[in-house]
Amino acid sequence: MIVEGRLKTVSSQLSPQVWPDQATALGSQRFGVLSIHAVHNQTDAFTDAVQRSRIILSHWMSTTLTSTDSNSLMxxxxxxxxxxxxxxxxxxxxxxxxxxxxxxxxxxxxxxxxxxxxxxxxxxxFFRLPSDTxxxxxxxxxxxxxxxxxxxxxxxxxxxxxxxxxxxxxxxxxxxxxxxxxxxxxxxxxxxxxxxxxxxxxxxxxxxxxxxxxxxxxxxxxxxxxxxxxxxxxxxxxxxxxxxxxxxxxxxxxxxxxxxxxxxxxxxxxxxxxxxxxxxxxxxxxxxxxxxxxxxxxxxxxxxxxxxxxxxxxxxxxxxxRAHSPHWGTLIIAVLTIVAINSRRTVRMTALLLLVLVGLRLDSADDLSYRFAVIDIGQGTALVLTSAQTTMVFDLGGWVHPERSQATKILIPYLSSEGRGTIDHLLVSHGDADHSAGLSDLRDRFSIQNAHGFGGRRCRPGQRQWLDAYVEIVFLSGSGQSINQPNADSCTVILMVFDTRILIPGDIGSAQERETVAYWNEKQLTTDNLLASHHGSKTSSSATWLHRTSPTFVIYSAALQNRFGHPHPEVTERVDRWALSSFNTARSGTVTFTIDARGISAINTMRTTSSPYWLALDY
Structure with missing residues (x-):
């Protein structure tokens, strides 16, 4: 078989609790993804015979088994x-x-x-012949x-x-x-x-x-x-x-x-x-x-x-x-347990392992701290704000393929690893698939207490709502429910976590940015973290928007080498001219900000200079 097409790089998504795509691709000897343009069959006789046998058997099973489910399973x-x-x-x-x-x-x-x-x-x-040796x-x-x-x-x-x-x-x-x-x-x-x-x-x-x-x-x-x-x-x-x-x-x-x-x-x-x-x-x-x-x-x-x-x-x-997402700590404990069982000092080793296990299960974060994670969800958006008691999800990402959402692949394992069974607030900015594809999957797995935007209550500009004693949500623009102009009607909000402000604008363009700037004063829009509008598209993140919001950090949520060219070079150059610190999930993987009463106390990216070389990006 001769295949013609365009070769693209494999997915480089890198998020907590999910095996890295690059590692999976290397382990399976996949070094690229081919967009097929044409196929020319040129197979040998043996391969043809095997394929014909499989087709014949498939037809035979379909005609023999009347139950569709039994047929598909067999x-x-x-x-x-x-x-x-x-x-x-x-x-x-x-x-x-x-x-x-x-x-x-x-x-x-x-x-x-x-x-x-x-x-x-x-x-x-039952029997043996005399000649049976x-x-x-x-x-x-x-x-x-x-x-x-x-x-x-x-x-x-x-x-x-x-x-x-x-x-x-x-x-x-x-x-x-x-x-x-x-x-x-x-x-x-x-x-x-x-x-x-x-x-x-x-x-x-x-x-x-x-x-x-x-x-x-x-x-x-x-x-x-x-x-x-x-x-x-x-x-x-x-x-x-x-x-x-x-x-x-x-x-x-x-x-x-x-x-x-x-x-x-x-x-x-x-x-x-x-x-x-x-x-x-x-x-x-x-x-x-x-x-x-x-x-x-x-x-x-x-x-x-x-x-x-x-x-x-x-x-x-x-x-x-209740799902339990295994992680490296689980694997290490399992290996050490096996070693302990075969050790002469089993009691001592077991006691030590129990202490390690307890230490791993404890939440190392301060009860009065929050983690704001910009998930590497591919070409889309998914954000999670968590504390010891609270969970908020903003957008859910798109599709891996028509039968599997990014929420199933990335977001649900992430939330499960945090021990979350309930989502206190879900906000889906609008109905585009790269923001809402996993909505039904999330509803199947978690109890959702409050929901705004697409699939929930309308977002109402000017509305304010407390997530808990330290987090306030301020709705700036958009209802999140428009069918004809979903991007322009994205539900735009500011999260105020203690004194740290996070502006999340969905997929609004420069026109909606100007309207928001005209409605809200500079003090109300000034922010610490700014998620780049529409993944950093050319039609967003205008100079006026950057000037009025005055962010410390700009985060682009996009896939590597995506077909839209996000973030656009004009936007990244504009951000660089303002000397703003920026992160791109396509290159950094999931980015996590730890926030407490003092402000942003830590920033962690999944891909760092110390990452294994097979997870590095040289392009």
Missing amino acids: QALLIGRSDALDTEMWHRLKRLGIAHVVVVSGLHIGLIALFSWTLLSLPRK GSIALHCVVSIAVSGGYALLSGWQLPAQRATMMVGALLLTRWGGLSVGSMTVLALIALIVLGIDLFSALSASFWLTFGVTATILWLLTLTKGMTPVVRLLLIQSGAAIAGGIASAFFFGELSLASVITNLVAVPIITSWCLPVGLLSVIAELSALPGATWLLTTAALPLPFFLELLTKLDGLTSPTLF
Whole structure:
């Protein structure tokens, strides 16, 4: 296949509690994003045959399974077609923390190899032929062939490639009679992968694949002597929990509901649907009788599974769904705990770890201080003001892609990591997608006490409202609810935090800036922090506006190399001529101001001169 297009840089978003986009791209060997102009098919016969098989199987499943949801789940599970899942189903699986169960990964490849080995070993449980010398050659060859074929049918993605390589190396080592432990072989394979591509250590798939495989190997040893059924369930559950925790660390949050659903979903999906479904695929491709019956049988538990998901998803218990965003402190504590368990001074080490854990959970900020964060939300705006007791959100950012908002990717994990279950005040400046795309996602996850602007009450110029005893919101202009002129009608406010003033103008242009200047006197508009109007567009941040507001800091909220050219060079030159300090989230990542009664006491940016070189920006 020959593809023509324009190559652009990968996303460089850098925000707290979210794995950096640049690290993810490097770990996945993605060095750019291609805007495709033309595609010319030029594939080899083998690739064509695999693709034709996947298309035939997809059509066969669609005509065999009458339930749309069951069909989409089986297609995702057996041939790697996660795109068959509709948006509602995908969001439900993600919310319950089990999306990784239906996305083919090292978990599935490893379990398929285990099932193949177990199936071939069954005859020896009941009888042995006189000529049977106990050879495992057939077991190894078939297990490698079945797991490799499954990886090909599922799309031959990078996690499946790594898992197939691991399964092959482990089984060939055993076949060869080498006295090397499975964990040692796994570690050697990991070193080989890192030797080929060191940046693979930055990818979630690396840790998911090797972590899940290591868990399976450890449980295989731990459960020796148990009955096959119990052993299989323990291995599956352990692997699923390990995968769920790793997925939560890299991609989002972990909740009690996700642990429960993993324990329920994994035995259903991996003990029945996956192996029986794969047998049906083999039968269909081999033109053997019974393929349709096997597929229907494989899908039998799915209505129960889907009904269970619906009931769990309908629960609103905060205990079940309170999200916990893992962070580096969590990882360090987990590693040190393992070290402590294997230490001769376990009691002393454990006591020390408990003290560290308590220290990490304490809020280090003064109760009388606030953090104002300009979130690196890409091409859009999202601001958060928090104290020990108060949370205010201003704008929500845009879309990552049509089915995922920046709020889901960045803002919700940020708020969850702060332990926020309630938003005291939400203000959406206007209805443009780069400011309001995640509104429904935020409402699904948090209790919102007050809302103004788009999706809430009209903003009324001149209105004043206290967020708490130390923060006042002054509405300057716009209602935030216009459909015809959303930018011009942006809800513009000043936040007064103690004596520190923050002016947030939404996407107003120079005309609205002049109107605001004419209405409000200089003392009322003077500010410490100014968010650049309309992301620093050419039609905003006029000289009159900068003169009247007299900011100490100007912050641009924009994406790197965005198609609009924000912030415009004329605006940045104007700001520089005024000798104003400025920050751009595209280059600095999330910018956080710590504010107390004395003023702005600290400024922190996610990207600094000490950041790892793979997070640096050289353009």
